[in-house]
Amino acid sequence: MQTTPAPQSLVNWDLAAATAARLSTAGPRFTRRQALKEADGLRWAADASVEHVHRLTGLDAARDLRDSEVLVVDRPTWAQANVQAFSTLLTPAFGHLRQTRPEEFARASTALGTTATGVEAGTVLAFMASKVLGQYEPFCALPGPDGTAPGPEGGRLLLVAPNIAEVRVELNVDPEDFRLWVCLHEQTHRVQFAAAPWLREHLRTEITALVSGMFDKAETLPDRLTSGLRSLAGSARSGGSPRHQVPDDGPSPEASGSGDAEVPSASMGLLDLIQDPEDKARLSHLTAVMSLLEGHANVVMDGIDSSVVPTVKTIRQRFDHRSAHRSALDRWMRRLMGMDAKMRQYRDGQRFVKHAVQQMGMDAFNIVWDGPEHLPTETELHHPQQWVERMRGRS
Template identity: 60%
Template sequence: MAGGPTAGPAAPAVHPVDWAFAARTAEALTVAGPRISAREARGEAEGLRVAAAASVPHVHRLTGLEAARDLLDSQVLVVDRPTWSRANTQSFAALLGPTFAHLQATRPAEYEAATTPVATRATALEMGGILAWLSAKVLGQYDPFSALPGPDGVPAGPAGGRLMLVAPNVVQVRREIHVDPADFRLWVCLHEQTHRVQFAAAPWLRGHLRSEITGLTGGLFDKAESLPERLRSALAAANPLAGSVRGRGGGVASHAGGEAGPAVTSGRPSLGLLGAFQDEEDRERLSRVTAVMSLLEGHANVVMDAVDSSVVSSVKTIRRRFDERGDRRSAVDRAIRRILGMDAKMAQYRDGQRFVDAVVGEIGMDGFNVVWDAPELLPSEAEIHAPETWVARIRAEA
């Protein structure tokens, strides 16, 4: 493929994934959440809504981004596990529409074979199983892609996307680490609201990231040997936005955007199935997407860790216990995370946080904030690992 499909082609009426069946499968396979009364559930939902609103002024103060003053174009939803899974199938469908249109145009016979009821349900079954597992791990997720038109041409969410807070998982993790409920809710919301502010501060970012993801998934479809491999890889690559709060030493898994598959060499964490199909062009695309995700996740972690006890009274206890929790996972849980490429996602958080910390330490938050001005000011993956090179480039272009 020369350059991959663009984001422009209209999505075909029938996808190689039965998204509705994937959502139903995820709901059927989702494990039950913590036991909680109806009264407690209502209180938790209200507490999360309060925390989401309360976190915005702190994000504004810590980031200095004026976009944090007005986030009315997006929405905040408190959801359960099946609702989170269903929402992600909607976003996947919107993101992969141009890629499927490209496949339909370039390989019509293969596409027709891939869109039989049996084939679409088989892929949806696998997707639903992954989402069911992940739905029990995610604390929150800002999804900018819900504003994209789905297969029916109708966006799933408002123009600014949607922030989802998965209430049963917030309750479960909070109980496991024994921390103050209100403090924990606010700590989680600081991270997720930062993502919301990032996309508000950089209106071009949604289209830029979608274009990169479309090129990457299109390349995977063109180069993999079998359609099942292409589908799994495209689904893994399609929505890499982090769906949870995580820290330097561990945390809760991201949502279905995590790369899936076996490990690759070179000393880096597993990139999953994505690592199996890359030529030079694909590697460059993946590097750009990795750099953006490292930036977004690292920046959000910097913000959530920048609050002091006057904002979140038990912030140091929360961070310590939250990180310790990541070290107590079972062997099965660790194996699943390796299969889904979660090590690579964890590296994005750590690398991005080191980058942001270093840049802010050198040129201040205002200097760092030029990164939201234009795509060409985004750091490369090499610059993420060598922040001084990005700083030097920005100073030279000033």
Template identity: 55%
Template sequence: MDTTEFRLINWDLAAGTAAKLVAAGPSLTGTEIAAVVADLRAKADESVEHVHRITGLEAAADLRDSQVLIVDRPGWAKANTQSFEAMLGPAMEHLAATRGEKISEAAQVLSSTATGVEMGAILAFMSSKVLGQYDPFAGLLRADLPSGGRLMLVAPNIVAIERELKVDTDDFRLWVTLHEQTHRVQFAAAPWLREHLQSKIAELLASLLAEPEALGERLRAAASEVIRGKKDLEAADAGRPSSGDTGLLAGLRTGEQKAILSHITAVMSLLEGHANVVMDAVDSSIVPSVRTIRQRFGARGKDRGMVEKWLRKLLGLDAKMRQYADGQRFVSRAVKLMGMEGFNRVWEGPENLPTEHELHHPAAWVARMGGSPAGDQTPAGN
């Protein structure tokens, strides 16, 4: 079977569905939109110097292999369908080679249409929540794109939140771009990281897609969570059990699958935690009203928390993937024990990445890196 024709998700349909379903953003004139786009681009450029100073990563001095895009909600959704398709490419090729003959063309069409619509519903929901995103896999899409990734800032969402919080516009936009630019710098400092993550994700997906029917079932369950709303998430927020485990990864069975997921979890927690540590290093000399922004943004944290909880539910990681909190505690403790320069060894190669166990026991990682004595096993957060 021709692998280029083998599709279990109609990504064009997903992007089109998301564009139709996406909620309207704040009302802006053409002149206002142009001003917001120009200002966000300027803030993104300005934030790099601060990330460089806080992290000490020299990669921040040259980010030419990646790009900054200011997008609207449909643009963010379409960009993510492109990246998902690129990431799924190796897994699709494997599935076509091993099981393609057993999956009829009619079944493919039905499956790809259904999952395309469901993925579109998920992306439509998410497109109104995300402020920014660094996509390290954009360079896989086309040869004419930069070899690195792309940083996307979702302009209507940033404007909506700054209006809701009634915060200083200049300060809030710089505060947001600092976090996202940190991710961009991380991948510039570790050019091997994109390929490493892609290979691990492809390995996990190839295993999951060995039963393509299950993918459709999981997507349908995930999409239904969007349609049903926030009932289960509100229950989880109140400490009550949810109605069930319907995540895309709920069907993980083998030890190998769980080991790969454990590694991906640790890496993603590291990236998010490091970005949050950089955010915490931002003071009033950089963002004058940072205390007000943190207070008001934290007070409205139910929305952001719901998105994060929904993502964990979508992926089946409610109890496992506490990216921000776990990663931030790890990075903070490791930097305290080693200093920022010592901690930056984490970007030198995949062998220096923390395991999921080390994520919760940073002193063990520090000892492995030749830092403090291995006897200091204080868990992260203590």
């Protein structure tokens, strides 16, 4: 007697990708010639930015980035890449859940249930696809030598051409300068993962444990899964997952605000799932790591002056003005997706890195990339001198 294979996932990932592609808007209209010019300009900017990242960070990993690639993509392709990333990250947690709670897993993994979560995930990604300028994606397999079979796991830098062009036109800024400004932030993330080859697996392990713990303790799995998927997608902006994106709120030009130690957080849907102290500690750790990565990239951007990006002052001023004047609907959607938390993350991480570099110098600060024991805690993120003293004690 033939039996139906047991379901392996709680999300219809194919439907998620199809939904995102269907709901994603196309963005600005390009002729073929304009599209090629835009793509070539972004590839040039991505290449040119690496030298500046190396000069400002002192990380020799910038000299060899063969474990990752640069892709110029449209909005549906960005969404597809993120469907793949979420599937990669959630599959181990779903496997754990299937073993530990088989009956509830079976109820939640019906065709109706996986369709609902697939549509939810696709809808969220379609919205985000129109907002993201660039993203370093660490969880993917690069093509092998023959161009078909997957090779060693690496990463990829995604530059969303229609979004970059749309914002650049809206700001009325120099095309080459704006492309380079965006790429500087994203290439910094690419260099970070090259400098810390252990970081990819460290994050994967922590995320799997966190998501497994959330679902282990969820009372109503389908409802919690829907809320969690929304939060995981939103945490691309808020630090709950390793999405390192230049949002259209900017690579923020300079840390702003009162300087109070406001704790960054993921969107409330994710926090609602986390009650266990061990899970809270994991979320705190991931928040600190994401804040470090974003803050470090922003410090690199602050090191860029008009000798590199001639119109950088104009770009920063117009970006700030644009971010301050958004529609009520747009502001609401951003809060829902955790994007406000992402900007707090930029500021908190940037303050940490600036203080540490001022106290230690960039070369000494780079110990942070040597191993997970050198990463700041969330407390140290808000009190950077504690991290400085801990690192000085190690040396």
